[in-house]
Amino acid sequence: MIWTVRLAAGFKNLPVVREATLEVKAGEFVAVIGPNASGKTTLLKTLASLLKPLTGVVYLDSTPLSRMRRNEIAKSIGVVLTEQPAPGRLKVFELVALGRYPHTGPLGRLSERDREETMRVLSDVGVSHLAGRLFSELSDGQKQKVLIARALAQNPRVLMLDEPVTFLDPRARVEVLLTLRKICRERRVAVIASLHEIELALRLADRLIVVANGSVESYAPPEEFVEQGGPRALYGMSDGSCFNPDLMSIELRSLPSRGPVFVVAGGGTGAPLYRMLSRQEYQIITGVLHKGDIDYSVASALGATVIWEEPFTPIRPQTIEEALEKARTAFAAIYTSPPIGPTNSANQRLAGLLALRGIPLIVLGKGQVEGAWSRIRTLGEVSQALEELENAILERERVVEP
Amino acid sequence: MALGLIALLMALFTLSILVGGGSLSLTDAFAALLGSSSPENNTIVQSIRLPRALASLLCGAALGVSGAILQTLFRNPLADPYVLGISSGSSLALGVSILLGVTLGWWGPYNPYSLYLSAFVGALAVMVLMISISGLVRSITTILVVGVMVGYVAYAATSILQTLVEIERLRIFVYWTLGSFSGARWSLLAPSLPLLAACLALSAVIAKPLDALLLGEDYARSMGMRLGAARLGLVALASMGVALVTTVAGPVGFVGLCAPYLARQLSKTSSHRLVIPYAMLMGSILVVSADLASRLVIRPLELPITAVTSLFGAPLVIYLLLRGRSVLG
Numbered sequence: 233m234i235w236t237v238r239l240a241a242g243f244k245n246l247p248v249v250r251e252a253t254l255e256v257k258a259g260e261f262v263a264v265i266g267p268n269a270s271g272k273t274t275l276l277k278t279l280a281s282l283l284k285p286l287t288g289v290v291y292l293d294s295t296p297l298s299r300m301r302r303n304e305i306a307k308s309i310g311v312v313l314t315e316q317p318a319p320g321r322l323k324v325f326e327l328v329a330l331g332r333y334p335h336t337g338p339l340g341r342l343s344e345r346d347r348e349e350t351m352r353v354l355s356d357v358g359v360s361h362l363a364g365r366l367f368s369e370l371s372d373g374q375k376q377k378v379l380i381a382r383a384l385a386q387n388p389r390v391l392m393l394d395e396p397v398t399f400l401d402p403r404a405r406v407e408v409l410l411t412l413r414k415i416c417r418e419r420r421v422a423v424i425a426s427l428h429e430i431e432l433a434l435r436l437a438d439r440l441i442v443v444a445n446g447s448v449e450s451y452a453p454p455e456e457f458v459e460q461g462g463p464r465a466l467y468g469m470s471d472g473s474c475f476n477p478d479l480m481s482i483e484l485r486s487l488p489s490r491g492p493v494f495v496v497a498g499g500g501t502g503a504p505l506y507r508m509l510s511r512q513e514y515q516i517i518t519g520v521l522h523k524g525d526i527d528y529s530v531a532s533a534l535g536a537t538v539i540w541e542e543p544f545t546p547i548r549p550q551t552i553e554e555a556l557e558k559a560r561t562a563f564a565a566i567y568t569s570p571p572i573g574p575t576n577s578a579n580q581r582l583a584g585l586l587a588l589r590g591i592p593l594i595v596l597g598k599g600q601v602e603g604a605w606s607r608i609r610t611l612g613e614v615s616q617a618l619e620e621l622e623n624a625i626l627e628r629e630r631v632v633e634p
Numbered sequence: 635m636a637l638g639l640i641a642l643l644m645a646l647f648t649l650s651i652l653v654g655g656g657s658l659s660l661t662d663a664f665a666a667l668l669g670s671s672s673p674e675n676n677t678i679v680q681s682i683r684l685p686r687a688l689a690s691l692l693c694g695a696a697l698g699v700s701g702a703i704l705q706t707l708f709r710n711p712l713a714d715p716y717v718l719g720i721s722s723g724s725s726l727a728l729g730v731s732i733l734l735g736v737t738l739g740w741w742g743p744y745n746p747y748s749l750y751l752s753a754f755v756g757a758l759a760v761m762v763l764m765i766s767i768s769g770l771v772r773s774i775t776t777i778l779v780v781g782v783m784v785g786y787v788a789y790a791a792t793s794i795l796q797t798l799v800e801i802e803r804l805r806i807f808v809y810w811t812l813g814s815f816s817g818a819r820w821s822l823l824a825p826s827l828p829l830l831a832a833c834l835a836l837s838a839v840i841a842k843p844l845d846a847l848l849l850g851e852d853y854a855r856s857m858g859m860r861l862g863a864a865r866l867g868l869v870a871l872a873s874m875g876v877a878l879v880t881t882v883a884g885p886v887g888f889v890g891l892c893a894p895y896l897a898r899q900l901s902k903t904s905s906h907r908l909v910i911p912y913a914m915l916m917g918s919i920l921v922v923s924a925d926l927a928s929r930l931v932i933r934p935l936e937l938p939i940t941a942v943t944s945l946f947g948a949p950l951v952i953y954l955l956l957r958g959r960s961v962l963g
Contacts, residue, residue: 306856311853313852313853320898320904321904327873331850338839
């Protein structure tokens with residue numbers, strides 16, 4: 233429906249994006265992602281005909297936008313910009329009715345149909361109850377919905393939004409995005425939104441447009457982008473913090489400064505503990521995990537040393553040996569009481585062996601292991617116990633030294 | 635509300651005809667208005683007071699509309715033809731016309747049309763300058779200071795012109811620079827009536843683009859507005875209003891600022907469908923009462939009208955600056 237051929241966009245002959253050849257279909261939800269200042273806004277404004285293309289053409293169906301009158305474009309493309317307008321004492325209904333601009337006569341008088349349309353978009357977006365309120369008195373989330381309603385009042389086939397949820401709280405963020413998806417599906421409107429929230433973008437969009445280093449690539453479905461390792465390249469940070477493709481979210485790493493801790497986990501029981509230990513700068517060694525387990529995914533993303541087995545295969549004795557070997561430097565071991573079945577029963581034995589070799593074993597939860605140093609229930613208690621152990625070691629060294 | 639304001643305006647208008655510097659009694663004045671008093675009294679009321687009252691009413695409305703347009707174009711409640719130096723630019727152009735006899739048209743320098751044209755060109759030039767500056771500088775305080783400076787430059791240029799010319803031309807010109815409706819005569823007012831009719835017709839179609847501009851220029855364009863054409867039309871209309879006022883009465887300060895502010899307060903909206911007529915009404919009420927006050931306070935002498943309008947205008951500027959919200963609310 234809206235498509236471009238070798239589009240270059242920018243200001244004053246300085247192209248910000250080049251060679252953008254894109255196509256967006258009716259009823260498609262498109263997320264535009266990319267680092268700050270990569271040209272997302274420039275691209276959107278050019279698609280909406282608010283900026284002239286430097287070269288190339290933007291087509292709406294078979295007509296180039298440059299051949300259409302502003303009024304016609306306004307009947308096809310509605311926009312929500314980043315900057316929130318401050319229209320003074322304008323009521324929500326009045327502001328949304330402004331969207332009827334391309335449909336009203338020179339006096340701007342609203343016909344019965346214009347009023348009905350305005351009320352309809354207000355209810356589509358779920359803000360009918362705000363119609364009589366002053367726009368300036370609304371919350372940011374409500375304002376954003378009202379601005380979406382205003383754009384819809386133009387009765388467009390394409391809705392373009394520049395960072396529509398950046399300044400919203402998490403709940404409003406999801407609400408606004410779900411509203412957009414509903415509109416997209418029900419009205420068969422193509423929605424093109426630039427987002428900073430890559431996690432949400434990947435979950436929501438039918439198509440992903442990635443703007444980086446002047447180039448524009450399109451991925452449909454967005455999972456293709458993840459499979460090609462795109463997010464890692466796009467959002468890879470210098471300290472190794474990175475995008476976890478299994479969970480489609482970002483894991484933060486920190487540089488380990490405290491002694492290694494061995495974690496016996498599995499079945500998702502380790503993930504929260506890994507994040508806490510990583511944050512507290514403990515070096516993490518963990519095993520034996522099956523590939524595909526969330527614990528495996530989170531631990532690897534955090535940069536832990538992982539001893540692993542192929543999925544659904546029993547843990548082999550030599551893997552247990554390897555785990556014991558790697559655990560030798562650990563000053564403490566933690567058993568997270570994973571559910572035990574035929575493929576991972578060896579982990580219970582591994583915990584017992586660690587205790588037997590003199591590594592203080594903390595049992596988190598209800599797991600049954602011989603020789604546990606302490607049994608506790610919460611993550612907070614784990615961090616206390618680890619500090620106790622560290623202090624004990626320091627004390628011992630001070631006694632030995634003189 | 636609107637009806638009350640119209641009644642107030644009509645009362646003030648009548649008062650402006652009946653009361654004046656001379657020692658005419660109310661009954662005499664009323665009789666003279668109907669043409670049944672002495673020939674001398676008839677002349678005073680019909681040829682001096684009536685055009686004067688009408689001029690103050692029309693100029694007030696023109697200032698109200700010009701101010702409302704400027705405030706939305708500049709997206710700031712402090713924009714006003716006087717503050718932004720537009721009135722001064724208009725006066726300078728008038729000075730060039732009257733003092734140097736340089737005109738833009740084919741009429742003589744004292745021809746009303748020639749005066750209108752000069753005043754219009756002067757206002758338009760400063761307005762275009764200020765809009766270009768506001769495109770470069772975002773801070774409204776900077777723009778206001780620049781506007782005041784442009785006003786000073788125009789004022790300085792006008793003063794230099796004054797020293798250059800003979801005393802007779804100077805005497806005529808000083809009439810304008812002081813700012814007073816005492817010079818309003820039918821001969822000056824009559825040519826403005828077709829212009830005013832055109833302005834009124836245009837005021838009906840500016841509400842739609844002005845409302846769109848409340849959301850900012852990008853939004854306005856995305857709604858189908860042709861920004862260049864709309865801005866040109868609005869600036870031309872505002873300049874016509876300022877030119878009318880400067881020609882008839884000289885610079886009149888702060889009415890263009892106060893009238894739209896009061897209009898938004900009274901109509902409780904920023905929608906120009908209401909703001910424009912209310913701003914006209916408030917502008918007329920302010921100017922007619924200021925003109926009355928300028929005549930009555932130290933009778934039989936007269937105060938310059940800006941001396942009166944500044945008394946309520948300048949404090950409002952200070953209040954709006956202190957409130958610090960650059961919102962048209």
